[in-house]
Amino acid sequence: MKELVRSKLAQAVKELYGIEAPDFKVEKPKDEKLGDIATNIAFLLSKSLKRNPNEIAGDLANKLSEDDTFESAEAVRGFVNLKFSKGFLLSEFRKLLSEGEGYFKEDLGKGLKVQLEFVSANPTGPLHLGHGRGAVVGDTLARLFRFYGFDATREYYINDAGRQVYLLGVSVLYRYLELLGEEEKRPDIKELFEEEGYRGEYVIDIAKALLEAVGDSLLSENNVLEAKERILSFGFEFPLEYTSRFSPEKEPEVELCSAFGLDMMMEEIREDLSYMGIDFDVWFSERSLYERGLVEKLIEELKGKGYVYEAEGALWLKTSEFGDDKDRVLRKSDGSYTYFSSDIAYHWDKFKRGFEKVIDLWGADHHGYVPRVKAALRMLNIPEDWLEVYLVQMVKLFRGGKEVKMSKRAGTFVPLRELLEEVGPDAVRFVFLTKRSDTPLDFDVDVVKEKSSDNPVFYVQYAHARISGVFREVKERLGLDPEGEDFSGFLDHLEEDIELKLMKKSLMMKDELIEVTLRRDPHLITYLLIDLAGLFHYYYNHYRIIGSEEGVMKGRLALLKGVRTAIGLSLKLIGVSAPERM
RNA sequence: GGGCCCGUAGCUCAGCAGGACAGAGCAGGGGAUUUCUAAUCCCCAGGUCGGAGGUUCGAGUCCUCCCGGGCCCGCCA
Numbered sequence: 254m255k256e257l258v259r260s261k262l263a264q265a266v267k268e269l270y271g272i273e274a275p276d277f278k279v280e281k282p283k284d285e286k287l288g289d290i291a292t293n294i295a296f297l298l299s300k301s302l303k304r305n306p307n308e309i310a311g312d313l314a315n316k317l318s319e320d321d322t323f324e325s326a327e328a329v330r331g332f333v334n335l336k337f338s339k340g341f342l343l344s345e346f347r348k349l350l351s352e353g354e355g356y357f358k359e360d361l362g363k364g365l366k367v368q369l370e371f372v373s374a375n376p377t378g379p380l381h382l383g384h385g386r387g388a389v390v391g392d393t394l395a396r397l398f399r400f401y402g403f404d405a406t407r408e409y410y411i412n413d414a415g416r417q418v419y420l421l422g423v424s425v426l427y428r429y430l431e432l433l434g435e436e437e438k439r440p441d442i443k444e445l446f447e448e449e450g451y452r453g454e455y456v457i458d459i460a461k462a463l464l465e466a467v468g469d470s471l472l473s474e475n476n477v478l479e480a481k482e483r484i485l486s487f488g489f490e491f492p493l494e495y496t497s498r499f500s501p502e503k504e505p506e507v508e509l510c511s512a513f514g515l516d517m518m519m520e521e522i523r524e525d526l527s528y529m530g531i532d533f534d535v536w537f538s539e540r541s542l543y544e545r546g547l548v549e550k551l552i553e554e555l556k557g558k559g560y561v562y563e564a565e566g567a568l569w570l571k572t573s574e575f576g577d578d579k580d581r582v583l584r585k586s587d588g589s590y591t592y593f594s595s596d597i598a599y600h601w602d603k604f605k606r607g608f609e610k611v612i613d614l615w616g617a618d619h620h621g622y623v624p625r626v627k628a629a630l631r632m633l634n635i636p637e638d639w640l641e642v643y644l645v646q647m648v649k650l651f652r653g654g655k656e657v658k659m660s661k662r663a664g665t666f667v668p669l670r671e672l673l674e675e676v677g678p679d680a681v682r683f684v685f686l687t688k689r690s691d692t693p694l695d696f697d698v699d700v701v702k703e704k705s706s707d708n709p710v711f712y713v714q715y716a717h718a719r720i721s722g723v724f725r726e727v728k729e730r731l732g733l734d735p736e737g738e739d740f741s742g743f744l745d746h747l748e749e750d751i752e753l754k755l756m757k758k759s760l761m762m763k764d765e766l767i768e769v770t771l772r773r774d775p776h777l778i779t780y781l782l783i784d785l786a787g788l789f790h791y792y793y794n795h796y797r798i799i800g801s802e803e804g805v806m807k808g809r810l811a812l813l814k815g816v817r818t819a820i821g822l823s824l825k826l827i828g829v830s831a832p833e834r835m
Numbered sequence: 836g837g838g839c840c841c842g843u844a845g846c847u848c849a850g851c852a853g854g855a856c857a858g859a860g861c862a863g864g865g866g867a868u869u870u871c872u873a874a875u876c877c878c879c880a881g882g883u884c885g886g887a888g889g890u891u892c893g894a895g896u897c898c899u900c901c902c903g904g905g906c907c908c909g910c911c912a
Contacts, residue, residue: 578837
């Protein structure tokens with residue numbers, strides 16, 4: 254509707270002054286008493302027309318009051334305030350009723366290929382709350398992008414290369430030996446585990462599964478290949494991708510533990526995500542970049558452009574020439590590559606795969622990492638605005654008014670699964686979207702478990718369920734079917750201001766969702782939902798549907814149907830269920 | 836020392852590509868239940884938008900400085 258108003262204003266400016274309108278704002282006024290839509294256009298025109306803003310606003314208001322889209326158009330202190338006419342709102346609302354969710358659609362993306370990379374947690378431990386938040390924000394953005402005509406891909410980057418994976422193997426092996434009472438036999442493993450190992454209980458779980466599958470056959474290095482076969486034939490319910498690819502090189506027993514650990518962890522991560530309703534389209538392996546020689550190729554490419562030099566036995570990239578604080582190491586003096594190298598290679602690969610826009614969600618602790626990646630991309634002649642990075646801040650969990658800091662299972666952090674099991678995916682998703690993702694979030698478990706208006710998730714879902722309840726009741730008592738029958742013709746019978754307001758808010762949801770998408774602010778959807786649900790609850794408490802005069806009742810049923818569509822769609826876009834009853 | 840983020844009602848936070856008297860929920864006080872789900876609704880009270888300057892017709896929103904809090908500054912990932 255904003256676009257419609259915008260074009261009418263631009264048209265009016267042209268007719269009145271014979272000039273093109275500047276880039277003006279069309280927005281909801283802070284105070285709804287002022288009207289439905291306001292614009293600052295007169296302020297912007299006042300300079301070029303050399304006239305007082307309020308006079309210009311007056312001209313425009315006069316012009317627009319002739320338009321039957323508007324009930325009124327007024328100039329107030331330089332603003333043009335517009336109020337939609339009842340006729341216009343009714344005809345829009347009828348469109349909503351006949352088109353359903355389709356009414357809210359718009360082809361903004363025109364098929365633009367967008368990739369969203371998020372979560373990408375190291376597969377060396379369970380997902381924690383911060384990962385969950387990134388997952389929800391990323392997935393919601395993906396849903397919005399798809400709804401608005403973008404060709405969006407969800408991708409998870411698996412850091413399955415490098416030292417962390419080796420350390421996972423060491424940790425699993427140590428716990429395995431411990432289970433057999435043999436840890437003293439490998440002082441090298443014990444020492445490394447104690448210094449840098451993963452200490453969470455989940456490693457013991459992996460070791461137990463391993464022990465069950467292979468018995469003590471890993472005690473002797475000669476049996477590693479045999480152990481691999483035993484794992485593969487043991488009948489785990491998850492794909493043993495890493496294990497099956499494993500081939501013995503140096504320290505084969507550690508490597509086998511790594512591979513098996515990766516398989517188990519990735520399975521757990523996939524389960525958590527899918528429990529939250531998130532399915533990735535692509536699981537991209539860091540290791541595959543090395544296997545394809547892409548990291549070497551990248552370095553050759555950068556060398557060819559003259560951005561690489563050698564110093565102190567390492568290979569450096571001149572990122573400082575592109576806005577970074579200092580140059581960064583690509584290849585360490587021991588010959589291994591940094592995470593940075595593979596990460597540039599990864600983004601280079603994304604570019605070559607034809608993504609026209611890439612959005613990364615990273616943990617906020619990576620913020621110092623942004624300039625160097627952007628610097629590298631510029632060296633590769635990748636456009637500045639191709640990559641958008643959003644940082645996701647951490648989540649603190651509160652229970653009984655106190656912060657929950659640790660978990661036995663994960664060690665130093667609270668695993669996402671614990672929260673999911675306690676409050677369910679709907680609450681988790683909703684609450685993760687109640688704050689801007691780049692600021693820290695406090696998650697109060699107790700609030701979300703309450704079944705009252707204190708709990709925003711239930712509050713919104715309840716509005717949806719209530720409408721469904723009315724529809725059920727109408728069907729049973731009167732044999733009417735608001736879902737199937739078309740009552741939109743009875744909207745004329747509605748006389749109350751609040752009914753028009755409910756229509757307006759439902760219709761405006763389209764503009765709001767579009768703005769949320771373009772500004773990448775998915776958290777605002779929860780506020781929009783609370784707002785609309787609140788207005789509905791008020792209405793429900795003050796006006797009866799069943800028992801009103803027949804025309805009014807049918808009009809109200811049509812109204813509720815449209816409101817439910819707006820709520821249902823918004824819930825769907827944030828991935829929260831819209832229950833028929835509660 | 837440098838960088839990023841934050842500081843809005845007692846609490847948790849919206850609002851920040853400048854705009855009209857600063858919003859919501861919770862907590863606090865008072866009310867509504869012969870009813871389509873009270874898992875709801877209504878009313879009241881509550882703020883010098885951390886502080887000081889600046890830009891502007893107009894600043895919670897932009898700029899500078901200061902104060903307070905969090906996070907990051909590795910040939911780790």
